[in-house]
Amino acid sequence: MRLTGNNLSAVRGGRTLFSGLGFSVDGGAALVLTGPNGVGKTTVLRIVAGLMPPAAGRIALEGGAAETPVGEQCHYIGHLAAIKTSLSIEENARFWSGFLGGAPGRLDAALDTFGLEALRDIPAGYLSAGQKRRLGLARLVLAERPLWLLDEPATSLDSAAQGILTGVVNEHLAAGGMVVAATHTALGFANARELRLGAGPGPA
Numbered sequence: 001m002r003l004t005g006n007n008l009s010a011v012r013g014g015r016t017l018f019s020g021l022g023f024s025v026d027g028g029a030a031l032v033l034t035g036p037n038g039v040g041k042t043t044v045l046r047i048v049a050g051l052m053p054p055a056a057g058r059i060a061l062e063g064g065a066a067e068t069p070v071g072e073q074c075h076y077i078g079h080l081a082a083i084k085t086s087l088s089i090e091e092n093a094r095f096w097s098g099f100l101g102g103a104p105g106r107l108d109a110a111l112d113t114f115g116l117e118a119l120r121d122i123p124a125g126y127l128s129a130g131q132k133r134r135l136g137l138a139r140l141v142l143a144e145r146p147l148w149l150l151d152e153p154a155t156s157l158d159s160a161a162q163g164i165l166t167g168v169v170n171e172h173l174a175a176g177g178m179v180v181a182a183t184h185t186a187l188g189f190a191n192a193r194e195l196r197l198g199a200g201p202g203p204a
Contacts, residue, residue, distance in 0.1 A: 001027040001063035001146055003048070003070075003178055008057035010043045017043055021057070023195055027146070030169070030179040030189040035197035041182035042079075044197075045149045048180060049076040064146060074147035079155070081136035085125030089116050089135055092124055093142060102143035110141035114164060129156040140168060148172060150181040162187075 002024055009019040017040035025031045033041040046052045048059050050071030061070045083092045093107050111117045114134040119127070124135060133156045140148060148169070154162050166188045169179055173190050181187060 001061065001176070001178065003147060003180070004060050004062065005044075005048070006057050006060070008044070008047065008059075009055040010040055010047065011055045012040075012043065016055075018197060019056070021197075025178045025180060027063070027176040027178055028173050028191060030173060030181065030192040032187065032189065032192050032194050033180065033182040033197060034184070034194055039197040041197060042151055045076065045078075045151050045180060045182055048147075049074060049149050051076070061147065070147070073145060074149050075140055075143075075145045076149045076151075077136060077139065077153055078151045081132040082139075083124045083132060083135055086123060088121050088123055089127070090120040092135060093120075093138055096139050097142045100139065100143035100145075106142050110138040113141050113168060114138050115161070130158055130161060133157055134161055134164075137165060137168075140172070146177055148177065148179045148181075150179065150183075152183055153181060154183065154185055154187060 004024045006022055008021040010017045023031060033044055035041060047054050048070060050069055059070055061073060064073050089111065093111060097107050111120055114137060116131070116134060116138065119131070124132065127135065137153065153165055157165060170190045173179060179189060181189070
């Protein structure tokens with residue numbers, strides 16, 4: 001599989017964040033977006049996910065399900081944990097498993113992978129910021145998707161949890177998956193290439 005972005009441009013608030021942007025990511029590889037705040041790293045991820053249209057250019061996923069939008073073939077992990085605080089860890093995971101079409105047997109594995117098995121009955125509202133982040137990241141294990149879009153995935157994670165995240169991502173890459181991640185910190189992903197976006201103020 002291959003993800004490509006061709007001649008992409010994005011405008012926010014009347015200001016051009018980037019133009020003529022191109023990239024490609026092959027199966028088994030990661031593309032790491034870097035650069036100062038406000039240069040469009042999150043915007044690139046949202047365009048790939050189909051959450052916003054580019055001002056120009058196109059996104060294509062070669063070798064995927066031809067009739068299925070790219071956004072439905074990816075996991076998108078944004079800044080927010082995307083959890084219901086009134087539901088338990090297990091209830092949140094079950095919701096996402098059902099929504100994403102995950103296999104029932106993956107739920108226990110996802111919670112165990114991110115160190116949440118012993119807390120599965122705890123309401124998510126009682127979790128620390130790092131635990132909420134781990135619960136959000138558990139979606140990566142709950143259902144298979146060839147493309148993972150990660151926006152500052154290590155936010156609020158301690159060093160041990162960052163190691164877990166890196167291990168999960170590297171397993172995905174070893175199986176032929178693709179990752180596009182925006183980050184300000186080194187993530188340690190295997191077979192990763194950096195794409196640094198230019199400097200500039202304003203919203204990302």
